[in-house]
Amino acid sequence: MKAIILHGGSGTRLRPLTYTGSKQLIKIAGTPISQYGIEDLSNNGIEDIGIILGDNSPKDVINYYGDGRFLNVNIIYIYQGKAMGLADAIYKAKDFIGNDKFIVYLGDNIVFNGIKGLLNFNGNASILLSHVNNPERFGVAKIDNNKIIKLIEKPKEFISDLALVGVYAFDNSIFSYIEELKPSNRGEFEITEAIQNMITDGRTVQYSIIDSWWKDNGTPEDLLNANTRILDKFIDDYNDTKDMQGRIKKYNDLNINDSKILGPAYIGKNVTIKNSYIGPYTSINDNVIIEDSEIYNSIVFENSIIRKSKINNSIIGEETIIDKNYKKPSNSIFISGKGSIISIGD
Incomplete structure (x- = not known):
């Protein structure tokens, strides 16, 4: 066949x-x-x-x-x-x-x-x-x-x-x-x-x-639903540390500082997470930098940078830059294409 x-x-x-x-x-x-x-x-x-x-x-x-x-x-x-x-x-x-x-x-x-x-x-x-x-x-x-x-x-x-x-x-x-x-x-x-x-x-x-x-x-709603289902079904690696809790698939080159990841979640290769919270049902693909941010129930594509943002129910396209220049993040929903640059003021 x-x-x-x-x-x-x-x-x-x-x-x-x-x-x-x-x-x-x-x-x-x-x-x-x-x-x-x-x-x-x-x-x-x-x-x-x-x-x-x-x-x-x-x-x-x-x-x-x-x-x-x-x-x-x-x-x-x-x-x-x-x-x-x-x-x-x-x-x-x-x-x-x-x-x-x-x-x-x-x-x-x-x-x-x-x-x-x-x-x-x-x-x-x-x-x-x-x-x-x-x-x-x-x-x-x-x-x-x-x-x-x-x-x-x-x-x-x-x-x-x-x-x-x-x-x-x-x-x-x-x-x-x-x-x-x-x-x-x-x-x-x-x-x-x-x-x-x-x-x-x-x-x-x-x-x-x-x-x-x-x-x-x-x-996009279908993709987020599929992400939730797949993370529930296929992620088996259990973590219980100060930085990570729950079922999380990650790679050894993860750079995480002053942050928390709550599974189920997927973290790709060469990812940096600083002073951030990654909530359940989030997939972070390769070569992503996340600083001073919160991300829940979202998919972040390769080579993206997210700073000072709170993101929920979103799909962030490849090579996207999101920079929110103020102290306390507020909730944002994005569907961004490749190479987007998003800067949100106060």
Whole structure:
């Protein structure tokens, strides 16, 4: 079995974070979003992976993942070019897939134990479903007598609360159905329509309803929620010192003075924290300097500097400088893009 990771899309709802980079490379607890999917595949014995590249910073994706060896997988890269929908992206991998069955994993999704229910499917397709409160944001499936009878992409009226999670399994018959598609009203080739045509033709389309947590990381709020969940699930290192308390992943080059870190938290490499408080559910990436500040429930990207600020529920982009020049910090919420300079007076 092979797999493809979809790495396209412009990430408009995540701007300004995605003006200068791929949304799938945004790091949560020190790890890019799409890497969680690749690790899920690798942990389940799938080694041959194709990453479908879009127009947004494809070189950054290649530079980060390389041939995939550091994740114990073999990665090749396939260019989609202009984003024309999920079905178009999948079709670009036709030659790579050949006659194999394969997993499709949306690169901006994180699914705990996502693919276990798909590994041994014996039909033409299998899809992961999950009950959601906002089905209008997703493709949904209507089920009757334990069979999928209808798939609808982002329904305007309520059809079902069973959302397509963004992880699929197919045999190579899917490609002939994609070839028959015409662009939808959104101007895209919809994978839900291709799967629906399989169902109409009597093909075997299976499903699995997951009860574990998953997240489609489409908004800043989604990223912060994912950060909270991942820190809760994956951080095991317990600390109980004058500087640190709770589950905190850190590196030996951490420079901490007159400060307190309360877990769960992630602290990257070459981080300096002076006279500051880092509260729970905060991820600090590499090469960050924090002085005279308080940070809670936030993500701080690489090479940023934060001074004299109180930050909560925020995402601080790469190479951001925040400098608040007064004695007592007040609470601030930021979503900053790469290279931002923020100076707030009294």
